[in-house]
Amino acid sequence: MSASPNLSHPQRTASPPRLHRLRRELFASPLDGLITIALVASLAAAATGFLHWATTQARWAVIQANSNLFAIGRYPIEQQWRLWLLVTLLAAATGLSWGLLRAWPRADRRGSAWPPNDTIAAALLTAISFYVPLALHAQAGIQMRWWAITALLLLVRAAAGRWGPLVPRQLRPLLALLWPVLYLIGMVLISGGLGLMPVPPAEWGGLLLTLVEASFAILLCFPLGVLLALGRRSALPLLRWGSVVYIEFIRGAPLITLLFLGQNILGFLLPGGLAPDRVWRAAWVLTFFAAAYVAEAVRSGLAALPPGQLEAARSLGLNLPQSLMHVVLPQALRVALPATVGQFITLLQDTTLLSLIGLLDLLGVARTVMANPAFLGRNAEVYLVLAILFWCCCAALGLGSRALEHRLNPNTVALNTSAHKA
């Protein structure tokens, strides 16, 4: 419509197309115009009210003074170098994976080492690492460390992008091993052992605890959920009914009652001394809880697959585990991907419930900070910052899921390849 405005509305040729579109979107009818004006007025009022509060009434010192507590809780100061080392390793690994994935050509992508999106991402990263430590009034040393870590990430990214093609083809699958190995190294660095001084989980807190619990549960609930989904569709009655009972039992109960069960009954269910401590109990409950929901997501993916796929695989002589691994699951998991990542996002949000059973996750730390008389009544600032943090993490997961979905879609791959060749 906006492409040929001078044909249908010769009297509007003077107005530029953008104005024309604005008019069509916002003032198509008198009622629309009224709604638009009312909405704009209330939005403007809300925005000025918020800005007034944020600049004059809000006291951001509660965040600045407690940023360490929010980040890692009561982790011992003399052991914090381990977390810095972990962050540095994570930054290097991120840069390496990012650069190598760009450098190694794929059928669905043109071989550009710095696509425009990457430039935007790098600029955004630089801006965040520059501005956030400044806004938090971090000490100069800590600011410098964040800048150095960001510089390292970008340097590794550039180097990997530049020299990535030189890596021999046989070695490339090894990149997939980087992250599991790094996860294990990270857990050792956080909890100690192997010659490092142990730091008990009771001293972890804040974002650190939230991320440890969420990543642990996400990693373990996925294979468990796939097994449960396969069990639910199995022809063997015992496996099928066992999975159904488990999934429906978990899905029927609120998470808080299960966490409550974990804290109060798990100790009775295991022989004395074998029960894990409170932090790990909660992590296991989160895992078993999320597994039931992931199982339902995977089941929908399995249901979307024509039964002929399994039959064809079996008639080609593959045994059941082989046909599941190579034929059924790759297709079913691709269909189930959005729902599964949706469950991971929910799981990340559900870690806030740990604060209700007395653990010091992000929200738990926030509650202890606000119980401090010096920061009494500073709820709005703290909750706002936490909300922004969670929103960014969850939105990023959602974006990543959509990108992965696009990349795994065989139709887009085929389309891009043919366009590339043509």
Added chain:
Amino acid sequence: MAPLPQSTGGVTPWWRNRRLIPWLVQGAAGLALLVLVAFLLGNLVRNLTAAGLLLSWGWLDNPSGFDIAETLLPFNAGLPYWRALLAGLVNTVRVVVAGLVGATVLGTLVGTASFSSNGLLRRLARIYVEVIRNIPLLLQLVFWYFVVFLSLPNGTAAIQLPGLVLAKSGLYLFQPELVDGVWHAPLRFTVEFVALLTGLVVYTGAFIAEVVRGGVAAVPAGQWEAARSLGFNPLQTLRRIVLPQALRVIVPGLNSQYISLAKNSSLAVACGYTDLYSVAETTLNQTGRAVEVVLILLGAYLVIDLLISALMNGLDRAVQLRER
């Protein structure tokens, strides 16, 4: 099925027997499960006996010794534990029922707003859904309670609308009057209840909006056009033509949202509302009866879920297309 090597070898070895293997797998799984359950139950019985807490229900008749701030059933500290748990259950049901109604209304409004001809309204509906869904419910609940509702003024400064007063001391409906600086009205809700209800409605409303949007989007565009060309206005088209068809897609999605609202109401403890979970927690702290309390909790939520499911399945049958 694939050609088996038995034609060449004569007798099939037992590990390739297609009828035996499933039973062996099941037998092994069943045995493992049995051993695990026996192990856990054995520990449970042994540990509970050692702690003197073996399963019994007599303690439910002991006086509870704690009070509940707001109840529909009369309750005081002298009444037994089972009355306290019942009062908590009634409080849970109260907030769930109110939440279902509120979230449905809000979700339908926002879901249909995403089809508005007004671009600003459409985008606001999207923004609302994207913001709310990516922030944990518990964080939203404490925000509503501590930041919004606990900072409300009392007395004459309270928010006054015709027939309604919202103050820090609660929500007053139907001709509230100010007597000596304190509001009185025939119907009063505590601010804890209102905060929990607001949080649940706003959160679940975003999910229901997505369900409604999906349902309306599933109605073919030709239905809109046909209705418009028959002279229906947009609102009539929505009410008479599109929504009845969209409901067939919407109702199953609503079912799961309603159940998650019921389960999420257990976060009431974060805004100081005494629901079933909150009473159960206090009961456990006083009696130490962990197993019984957890069984009661799980059973109660299971019954609520099943009730919602049964109602929604009835509704589902009512809105489905009937073949004649």
